[in-house]
Amino acid sequence: MAAKSFWSLRWFPNLSRFCQLRINVFLTRNLPFWLSRWYLGLISKIYFLLRPGEKDKIQEAVIRVWQHKMAPCKLARTVRKTFRDIVTHYHEKLVIAYCRPRKVERFLKKKVQLAGEKLLPEALSVGKGVILVTGHFGAVEFLPAVLGLRGYPVSIIYRAQTRCLAESLAKRAKLINLTLIDADSLGNVFLAATKALKEGRLLITECDEFEEWRVGQATDSSFLGQRIGYDRTLDILQRRTGSPVISALLKRNENGGYLLNLNAITDYDNPGSGSVSARCLAVLEKAIQEAPHQWYQWKKFAPLLTAPQETAHAHQESGYLAPKAALSHAFQA
Numbered sequence: 001m002a003a004k005s006f007w008s009l010r011w012f013p014n015l016s017r018f019c020q021l022r023i024n025v026f027l028t029r030n031l032p033f034w035l036s037r038w039y040l041g042l043i044s045k046i047y048f049l050l051r052p053g054e055k056d057k058i059q060e061a062v063i064r065v066w067q068h069k070m071a072p073c074k075l076a077r078t079v080r081k082t083f084r085d086i087v088t089h090y091h092e093k094l095v096i097a098y099c100r101p102r103k104v105e106r107f108l109k110k111k112v113q114l115a116g117e118k119l120l121p122e123a124l125s126v127g128k129g130v131i132l133v134t135g136h137f138g139a140v141e142f143l144p145a146v147l148g149l150r151g152y153p154v155s156i157i158y159r160a161q162t163r164c165l166a167e168s169l170a171k172r173a174k175l176i177n178l179t180l181i182d183a184d185s186l187g188n189v190f191l192a193a194t195k196a197l198k199e200g201r202l203l204i205t206e207c208d209e210f211e212e213w214r215v216g217q218a219t220d221s222s223f224l225g226q227r228i229g230y231d232r233t234l235d236i237l238q239r240r241t242g243s244p245v246i247s248a249l250l251k252r253n254e255n256g257g258y259l260l261n262l263n264a265i266t267d268y269d270n271p272g273s274g275s276v277s278a279r280c281l282a283v284l285e286k287a288i289q290e291a292p293h294q295w296y297q298w299k300k301f302a303p304l305l306t307a308p309q310e311t312a313h314a315h316q317e318s319g320y321l322a323p324k325a326a327l328s329h330a331f332q333a
Helices: 002-007 015-019 022-030 033-050 052-066 072-096 099-111 119-124 140-148 164-173 189-198 235-241 276-290 298-304 314-316
Strands: 111-115 130-134 154-158 178-182 202-206 215-223 225-231 245-250 258-264
Touching: 015 033, 015 072, 022 033, 022 072, 033 052, 033 072, 033 099, 052 072, 052 298, 072 099, 072 140, 099 111, 099 140, 111 140, 119 130, 119 245, 119 258, 130 140, 130 154, 130 235, 130 276, 140 154, 140 178, 140 202, 140 245, 140 258, 154 189, 164 178, 178 189, 189 235, 215 276, 225 276, 235 276, 245 276
Parallel strands: 111 258, 130 202, 130 245, 154 178, 154 202
Antiparallel strands: 215 225, 245 258
């Protein structure tokens, strides 16, 4: 008990800051990709050993969602792969921010393939920019660079955990016509997003920032079998700007490559086909069902999980967290 209390002290960094310690940045910049990824995986085991509560929250969220849809052995593998891919995400963040630009460019051009790329020039030809909706899924950290290296004018709404990261990204953004919209420093992100679209840019935003949602009282939506709140920000942005909406999910392949799947969301021929936000979430949900380990928002999704015989409104009001599940050793990451 004392040990858990000790390691729960506020000064101990979260996983993002832990991975961005100077020694980790140095090694990622100078080691081969495969070796720096192995190293980060090793020290992440230490992190989760020191932060068992965080590990349990992620593990329990994955199990709660999939325990009735997977055999125990497959569920155990999914839990282990989820922790592996969470670390992979932070490794990709370090690579994109700190490795030599030429090295990153060669890597991305060799490893990333696009499906549905013709949608981008078609949408940009409308002249109102494009809202490119992604999620905390797969190699999302590579997405701005992948598009920027192909000559697309890109803007992205982001938050940097460290000043060093923010400064490094700002320098690299200038190399590929990328505009960074810092959600922490700007007074009105909505206006900045609108401005980027008026300039005819691709605006990248995430649809699963649950902690940032402004949830209405009358409407909710379904996601991964849970009734959750509903945020109208994306719908309002699309209506005010008239910008086409495209979903963009950069999935990791088993062979070490990546596939960027682009799908049209806006349906001008069928305006009653549902809200933009709901349709983007549906695309993300399908991707998660196919590869649940590639979604790294499980910790923040945990508070939205409802207990049996409990309504969504009740758990939102009480701040419910999923209770500890009875786990066998097979589920330990």
